[in-house]
Structures are given as C-alpha cells and as structure tokens.
Amino acid sequence: MKSFPSLYFANLFLIIGTGLLTTYLALYLGKQGTSTFWIGLMTSCYYLGLLLGSKLGYHLIKSVGHIRTFAASTAAVTACVAAHGVSDNLYIWLGLRLFVGLGMMCNYMVLESWLNEQSAPESRGRVFSFYMITSYLGMILGQLALAQFPELGYAPLFLVCMALAIGIIPISITRRIHPKPLKPIKMSLFDYAKKVPQSLTAVHFAGIINGSFYGLAPIFAKLSGFNAAEIAIFMSLTILAGLLAQWPMGMLSDRIRRSLLIRTNAIAIGIVSLALFLLPSSQLIAYILTFIFGLFAFTLYPLCSALANSRVEDEERVGVSSALLVAFGAGAAIGSTVNAQIMSYFGHQALYASISLLTVTMYLLLTFINSKQKVEQPEPSDYVVGTSDVTNSPLAATMDPRIEETTAQDQMLVVDDEEINDAFFEHPQGELFKDLGNEQKSA
Secondary structure: OOOOHHHHHHHHHHHHHHHHHHHHHHHHHHHOOOOHHHHHHHHHHHHHHHHHHHHHHHHHHHHHOHHHHHHHHHHHHHHHHHHOOOOOOHHHHHHHHHHHHHHHHHHHHHHHHHHHHHOOHHHHHHHHHHHHHHHHHHHHHHHHHHOOOOOOOOHHHHHHHHHHHHHHHHHHOOOOOOOOOOOOOOOOHHHHHHHOHHHHHHHHHHHHHHHHHHHHHHHHHHHOOOOHHHHHHHHHHHHHHHHHHHHHHHHHHOOOOHHHHHHHHHHHHHHHHHHHHHOOOOHHHHHHHHHHHHHHHOOHHHHHHHHHHOOOOHHHHHHHHHHHHHHHHHHHHHHHHHHHHHHHHHOOOHHHHHHHHHHHHHHHHHHHHHHHOOOOOOOOOOOOOOOOOOOOOHHHHHHOOOOOHHHHHHHHHOOOHHHHHHHOOOOOOHHHHHHHHHHHHHO
16 A cells, blocks of 8 residues: 555545446436436446547557556546536437546556556555455445435536546656556457357356446336435445455365356356345345345456466466456446346346346356366466456456566466565455465475
8 A cells, every 4th residue: 555555546536436427327317217228328338438448548658658648538537527517418428428438448557557567576466455445445435425415416426526636636746657668468359269268258247247237226226216325325235245255255266166156156146136136125135135246246257367367378368368358348338238228128127137047048158168178277376356347457457458468467476475474464365375475485
C-alpha cells in the first residue's frame, strides 16, 4: 500500500464512480419504464467498449504517455457521465456507455501496466492484492452510495463525476516516474481455443453470468419490491462474497482438480439461481441466496485462468490470459442483451431461471470436453485473485500490447520466498504464494 498510494486511490475512486453509474443507469431506466432489453444492451455496449479500448489505450499511451492518457481518458468519461443529465435519448446513452467503456479500458491499462513494471517480483503479489482490494472496496462503496439517493434523480450523476474527478488528482501529482514503453505481444484466440477449450468455454459462460448480474440484477431486485437502499445491500453482499471467496477457492484449487471445481461451481450457481427464481423474494432469503451466488459466480474466472495455465507452457501464459479476457468480455457483452430480452418476455425472475439453464449447459459442455482431455496437473502458482469484471483483474494488463511476456509472467508467476512471511497476512492467498516460494527456493 505504501509503494503505490496514488495508483490505489485513483483506482478506488474510478471503481466507486463506475460501479455507482452502472447500477444507477439500470435503476433509472427501469423507473422510467424502459424495456429490460435496452437496459441489457447498455451493459453490453459498456463491455464492447472495454474490448475495443485496448487498441485505443495502446496508441494513446504510446503517443502522450501514461499520466496524460489517464487524465484525458478520465476527463472524457466524466464528460460522458455528465451528458446523461443533458439528454434522455436512449440511443445517445448507448453511445455514451460505449465511450465510457473505451475510456475506462485506457485507464485500467495505465494503472495495471504501471503496477506491472514498477513492482518488484518479490512484492508483486502484495501489490496486486491491494489493487484487487481497492477494486472490490470501490464496487461496494459505489453501491452503498447509491442507497443515499432513493429518488434516483440526477444527484448520483454528480457524485459519479466527483469520484472520477478526484481519481485524476493522485495520479496527476504523483512523483513516480511513469513506465517506459514496452514491446508488443501477439495473441490468437482460435489457437488457444484448441489448446484450452474447457477454460475458454467456462470463462465465456462466466462472462455471460457476471455481465448479466451487473447489468440486470438491480432491475430484478427493484421489480421484486426492494427500495434503493435494499438494492444497494443486495448488490454489495454479492460483491463482498466474491472477495471473501477468493482465498479459500485458491487453496482448494491447489488440492482439488480445477476442472472439477469449475463444474461444482456451475452446479452451485445453478441451484442458487433456481432458488432465486422459485422462492418468494423476501429480503432475508434474497440476501442469503445472492451471497452464496457471489461465492461461486465470482470465482469462476480465476479458476478458469488457473486451469488454462496448468495446460500451457510458460511462454504461452500471457497469450492464454489475453484469450481468456476476450472470451469473458464477449460473454459479458452478449449475456446482458440476451437475458434482458428473456426478462422482457417472461418477467424479471426469468433472469435467474436463464442463469440456471446456462449453468446446466455449461456443466454438460465441460463434462464432455473434460472427458476428451487428459487430467490437468495442478500448479500452486496458477490461481490468480480476480473480480467478476473483465477489467478489474491484474490479468487485464495483458490486453496492453506493449507488455513483454517476461514482465506479465513475473506478475502472474514469480514470488520470492524471503518476502512471503511479510506478505502472508496481507495477501488473501498467502498460503498459495508461500508454497510457490518454497518450490522456487528448493529449485
């Protein structure tokens, strides 16, 4: 935390703003009687912007550097947020969500490539654990802030703009030297689809599930009779569960086959989603079920990453991580639109019925693929703490085509044993990195 306070605080305020904005837009449009299809399409536009933003971020950083890119991108995002208060035209809002996604991907590339380069290999685990904590904390605070505006006027938009503007300050006045240019890397989604089909299949379904949750769960809660404060609690509990589940799932992934854990997660998500669909939507039951949902849904991505990394060579790890991000983002973009249409036809509770059916399909596909592949060899270094969003993960830095393979591999793989004892209680996966450090020392 002491090494990169400006980057951590910048990330915290960015996530507070964007997390609040996502939920606010869904609830505001729902209050105006907008079809859930259009609400889901707005979420899809955001994820599409994230996927397209990697190229834009590369050219901006190459041209003007990290700090100027961050300031310009955040200013553009702030302008887009303010524009929501100028016009209620739905088509304009779709375009604004696309541009917000573009700008935010540029910001994530700045932050994560900066952390990648300037954190020492022996402390990189701690550096990114704090980064993930600020991401989770920002999402939770954004949801709780929205609870203070039950009328859903334009005040939340002002708060989003304030959070984004504050996020520019710490990185603009930092005394750290920005990272130097790095060499580009290449990736091919289709090549890795043949090599790690199980991981890419699972992470694509994870994108559909998690993208649908962020875009449509607020509408589900609102139509279930929850007020603004209760919706904020509903969302925050789910995100908190994802944070708490990372370390235990990391430990399990070192002892149990990851392919089995992913299929188990699919079963658990399916059962919980079915319960949310069938059971009465009382607050207590919904809170309990959504917490359990978060435990399993938000650990799918890191499990998929761990499984993929256990089946590729060291020089392929950066490429496969990029392929996973693309598959996840594509799923998130598609899932929100499709599930929104399902909710329009069959009612708000159909969201979780759809997710339950998705998990059945996911389980059957994974079982079939797994039967065709050799059992993977678990490696303690494979599990990487991740959130449910394509950008809020240290792996998102691999979307930056300037990052060298060795640099990204160090981020994901290298931990020095001499620093493990200091990091153990600070990192949610201390045991995992301790085992890795011991292996490296003995080697």
